[in-house]
Amino acid sequence: MRRWNGWGDEQFSLSLPDSGQDFLSDRIGPGRQLGNATLEAVCDQVPASRLPEHPAIHTDAETRVRHARGQSLEDWLAMRSGDFGPFPDGVAFPESGDMVRELLAFAKDEDLHIIPYGGGTSVAGHINPVDHGRPVLTIDMGRMNRLLDLDEDSQIATFGAGTPGPLVESQLKPLGYTLGHFPQSFELSTLGGWVASRSSGQQSLRYGRIEQLFAGGTVESPEGTLTLPTIPASSAGPDVREMVLGSEGHLGLITEVKVRVTPIAEREQFHVLFFPDWEQARTAARRLVQQKIQLSMLRLSNATETETQLALAGHPKQIGLLETFLGWRGVADGKCMMTLGLTGSKAQYSAALKQLKALTKSYGGVYTGTYLGNKWAEKRFTMPYLREALWDEGYAVDTLETATDWNNVDHLMHTIESTLRDGLADEGKRVHVFTHLSHVYSQGCSIYTTYVFANGDDHDTTRRQWQRLKQSASEQIVHNGGTISHQHGVGKDHAPYLPVEKGALGMALIRGLGRTLDPDQRLSPDTLYAWNDKESS
Amino acid sequence: MRRWNGWGDEQFSLSLPDSGQDFLSDRIGPGRQLGNATLEAVCDQVPASRLPEHPAIHTDAETRVRHARGQSLEDWLAMRSGDFGPFPDGVAFPESGDMVRELLAFAKDEDLHIIPYGGGTSVAGHINPVDHGRPVLTIDMGRMNRLLDLDEDSQIATFGAGTPGPLVESQLKPLGYTLGHFPQSFELSTLGGWVASRSSGQQSLRYGRIEQLFAGGTVESPEGTLTLPTIPASSAGPDVREMVLGSEGHLGLITEVKVRVTPIAEREQFHVLFFPDWEQARTAARRLVQQKIQLSMLRLSNATETETQLALAGHPKQIGLLETFLGWRGVADGKCMMTLGLTGSKAQYSAALKQLKALTKSYGGVYTGTYLGNKWAEKRFTMPYLREALWDEGYAVDTLETATDWNNVDHLMHTIESTLRDGLADEGKRVHVFTHLSHVYSQGCSIYTTYVFANGDDHDTTRRQWQRLKQSASEQIVHNGGTISHQHGVGKDHAPYLPVEKGALGMALIRGLGRTLDPDQRLSPDTLYAWNDKESS
Known part of the structure; x- marks a missing residue:
């Protein structure tokens, strides 16, 4: 069963070897173990749902708890402390495009906010509900997880958008194909989530990013169905596929994804x-x-x-x-x-x-x-389990990632590392920081930085310390020629930094897309751009 | 000097070998030679400019004639018959982003339409003025044609957007680099035009389409300056670069283009x-x-x-x-x-x-x-000169191109070919039709079809016959799984077919981009989408 308050399968865990504990203790001092809330205690806090009854919508406490938080360090601290913040008012698990359309109509009638939910693996707050007055319906796409068609000539596979990584590969493998998209979140994240957040997999050098793999599909929007035909390349105006990629839910719910697959290599x-x-x-x-x-x-x-x-x-x-x-x-x-x-x-x-x-x-x-x-x-794919192993020893771990041109790689890497390393010095705390480059391109590469620090006195202190580190490093990234995210997306956590990267006109173009297909601003509130900014352009 | 009424340099021409003439005569009967209007006669028709005087705007007849038509077969027939249709009221040749901004302000004050002009090589009517009441100012970017910067680490070159193919390569070559973008129009077409129309070059298998080469740059829009930073890849929301690619002038004038270059191969x-x-x-x-x-x-x-x-x-x-x-x-x-x-x-x-x-x-x-x-x-790069060689023998030639998935290539190619071959049978005319595939992708390829027919009794009959062929083949393309253009863009000629491909919501998204940066609908009238459709979404 999936862990309700952390990464992955409850049956699996990692532990830190002794040499690893000594190494960390030497670098940043001893850890501080903090408590873990129980599922029962959290369920007890869940308020009554504001949704009218609907046969396809689950409003029980546990389902709502399990869809309230993603996998950022802030989410982790919320789950471990039990201080969750808003819960969705209900969760639907549609099994077809028709059901998604029906849910969109229901949301319009009842004036709901909608959060599209893939694998719930966001590390940037995409799927966390916010409270702007409207009840929140989370739509979990996980039951639309089948391979629907394979065109072997054109090497295109059609999947339900809720198909998670392992089910993508296990349905293709017996047919001799692979998608080759292996993000760190592979075990849980889904095709639709990859498209919505412009994901990149570890073997992108051969298979490409999701932008190269996504050939077309279907999006159910509040204004109707957007169909993206598969065409290998086109000069027929701006590419609508590219507007869906990275749309983070603002254009609708991606229900079907057509991807370019490759025969399994010799x-x-x-x-x-x-x-x-x-x-x-x-x-x-x-x-x-x-x-x-x-x-x-x-x-x-x-x-x-x-x-x-x-x-x-x-x-x-x-x-x-x-x-x-x-x-x-x-x-x-x-x-x-x-x-x-x-x-x-x-x-x-x-x-x-x-x-x-x-x-x-x-x-x-x-x-x-x-x-x-x-x-x-x-x-x-076991790396995400390391957070639990470190937590058990009293340490918090998080990662930051960006991309930049080759002529800026060293400058940006050193700036990020020193910002994090010194970020809690005024609180007398050391932070252990290290980096790898991956996803290399002729123009530049991604920079992926991991940082570890000993927990604070309590969950909330630890969260505040994390926020200081995250904020100062994010500001350095966007003011030093990096993108606010190479592969994790924007969500809510990176939204404040996006306008630096896109500029006012770029943000206006992006917001305009959402306004066209979601005129009531019902979808993904505060994700990609903040609610308060929405009216301003 | 550049030919005013056809392709390329006046000093260069091709002629058809005897074996070629025999071949065509055998297939589609003898040609019919039609007359050629003189430049003087055309200049005499040019009406007075409706523009107020401006020191940077040329309003002489010859400059306006030379910017009135592109390189489609319909343009050719207009130029050869002398029946030109609308001329721009004036042409400006800015030398900097500042001058472009000044021209945009002037256009706002005087309520003008603006047509961005690169090499004037469109075969789909992009740069042809239309008369919707407002005076038309064509902005020719040809003087912004310099290599401005080369970052050898990141392999990014910055050019003025008006740089034509040969000047791109000749400025890079001494530094050991190539862009590797070789469309058929290479001799005259420009970087900005390639970006605005999503062009593809003959060696796209190695270097990529312009989508892959375009790393960033600057667009001057009626709402201000849109700056696209260079980032190798990003998941920070929809990619604004991709909204500029294929925008065909609706977002503004592209003034600076940063491209990914490659060391010249061994x-x-x-x-x-x-x-x-x-x-x-x-x-x-x-x-x-x-x-x-x-x-x-x-x-x-x-x-x-x-x-x-x-x-x-x-x-x-x-x-x-x-x-x-x-x-x-x-x-x-x-x-x-x-x-x-x-x-x-x-x-x-x-x-x-x-x-x-x-x-x-x-x-x-x-x-x-x-x-x-x-x-x-x-x-x-001499192929476009063949139209003149065929014209001199009394034949009209045009090309059509699309792209589709591999499983549809044969069906679509045969449909296009038979539609063209039989397209004038009811007028007792044969059409010679042949095709190549190029720009191959794992998913599919482009289909590039050439068709030749003997001229009609006069220019206008020939034009009408061309229109019948173009229209019936274009309809077949979009209703049989092809894109209306793989590399020529939409312009005015393909605009009626675009909604079939993009769908109503796709068109709404595309129009929304233009509305955001060009709220007065001043730019590129009737290009990409028809004027009358603009208000409807």
Whole structure:
């Protein structure tokens, strides 16, 4: 069963190895364990629903609790403290486009707010209800989770928009295909959510971002049905698909998604190299993508992330051997780990491996084979469980991500890291900060920063400390040439920073889209742009 | 000097070889030569300008004639007959964003219509003035044609939006870079025009369409300046870049364009193969792109295009030898020619050549080396001159293009071809029709159809016959799963068909963008959507 107050399946958990605990304690001091509210206690707080009865809408407390919060650190602290904030007044689980249209009509008649809900994995507050007076109906798309059609000539698969990652892949695999979209939230997040929030998967170098995978589909809006035909490319005016991508619920509920799929590749392995320093490693990463070497993934950890990962991995003996081996080759303190995915036909795989070895060698890269890389791939969806392991030791962990052009990567990474590292110094607190680059493009890359700090005296103090860190880092990002999000979306948490990036006219264009299909402003309140700003343009 | 009544440079012309004339005469009967109006006679018709004087605006007759028509067949017939229709009231040639802003303010004060003008190469009526009462000011961006900045780390070049193809490449080449965007109109069309109309270049397989190349820039709108920052990828809401792409002037004048450039490749050659029949050739094309073999271009002529190209090439002796050679290998009547571009590092080039030879062999492909392909590449920008060569022999030529998914390619191609071939049968006229596929994607490809017919008794009869063909084929395209344009844009000629493709809600979203930045509906009247429709949504 899915955890009601955290990530993933209740049956699964990670624990921190001793070496990891020592490492953190050394860096940022001991953790502070805080309590966890019970589901029963939270359910007891849920107020009566303001919704009139409807046969398809569930208004029981537990269903409403389970749809009230996403997966940001602020959500986590709300769930663990029991101080939830607003709950949706009810949750519907439609099984067809017809039912979605009926729910939209009901929402209009009863003057409701609507929150579209995919996997509930937002880390930016997308699915959290806000109280603006209207009752809130959350529409959970999770029952529309089937592969409906596969066109093998055109390599297009049609899915219900509520299909989560594992059900996408398990329905395609027996037919010999993959979508290849593997965000960190893969276990729970859905196709419709990926489209609505412009998601990117770990192997975007081969398969593309969701923008490249999303070929068309259906959106049920308050003004009617928007159908996006599949066309491989077009110059027939602005692309309406691109208006749906990143719309975060403002245009309607995505009910059907057509995606570009790929036959499962003959060969796939993940390789690891170490570089002697950041400068050489970052240049090698840039050159690999700019040379168009056929990789499916590139992830480059900076020196602190490399050190942290090796410490948290456990297995100190094997790590010691690895470090001795690297030392012989001049790769020691300050080393940076690069993980590369290679996916393709046998011929493409071999050609790319040869090309990448030649290129990385000239930047001091030491190739260590596929053992560490394949281990990473095996465990790549378990990372979100780490928050619970750290919480149990008394630490809070969060991530921030952006993207910028190559000529700005170092500046922006250092600015973000130092802002976080020093962000609680006036409260006498240290913050452990580390970063990797991933999702590399010829123009630039994403910057993904993780930060860990010991919990405060109570949940609310911890939340306030998190808010200070998040706010100061977010301001640095948008004022230093970064996007407020490369893959997590805007939601409510990033909305205050969006106008810096888009400008007043850009925001007016974006708001105009919502006004056209949702003239009553019924959908996704305060997501993407704040309610109070809506009238101002 | 640029031709005032047709394509390209006055110093350059093509002529049809005897074998080509015989071929056409055999297929569609003899041509009929029609007269050509003189520039002097056309200038004499130009009415007085309705514009108040402005130091930056030219109102002389010749400048207005030279900005009144694009390059569609209807434009050609207008220019050759002298029956031009509306002229712009004046033409401005701004040299900076400041001047553009000043012109926008002037247009507001004087209640003008504005037509943004790049290279004037539209084949869909984008830049043709229409008379809705307001005086028309055409803004020719041609003087903003400089490379302003090159960021070599991020591989981003900043250009004035009026930079035409040759000046893009000639300013990048000494620095070791290429944009790699080569539409058929390359000699005259401009960066801003490519962005505004979502253009695609012949080597889009390597470099991408303009959507992939356009990284950001500046648009001067009636509501102010819209700045698009360069960010490699983002999930921060809908992408405003994508609203500018294909906006066809409705959001403002694009003044500065930042594009993703690529170091000039070590190696590039164009290879030609012949296939025994269409079915095998089309399957090979699909498989080549779906297998992600690193090609820079793929163009596949159907049997009639192959035959026509070989007939029009002249050199019957060499063609005879080629056909003998192909015959020995079982490739004879019904053969289809495929041209493949290979571009990359030496290692990538060799790997791709090996992979493509292996794949095409299993579909009966016969590899004939690089001679024909490199000839094609050398002459690829001279094709538009062929209209004049055919006109001189009494024939009218036009092209139609669309794109569709692979599972619909044959159906749509045959529908378009038969519609055109039989389109004038009731007037006792034959139409010669042939097609190639290009711009291949894993999902589908573009379909590019050329049609030739003998001129009618006079210019106006010819125009009416063209209109019948264009209209019936366009209807077939949008009602059979094609886009109304893969690379030419919408303009005025395709506007009536756009709502079939986009749907009522899609059109409402697109019109909403224009309403946001151009509330007085001053820009690009009747382009993208018809004036009369504007108020209706």
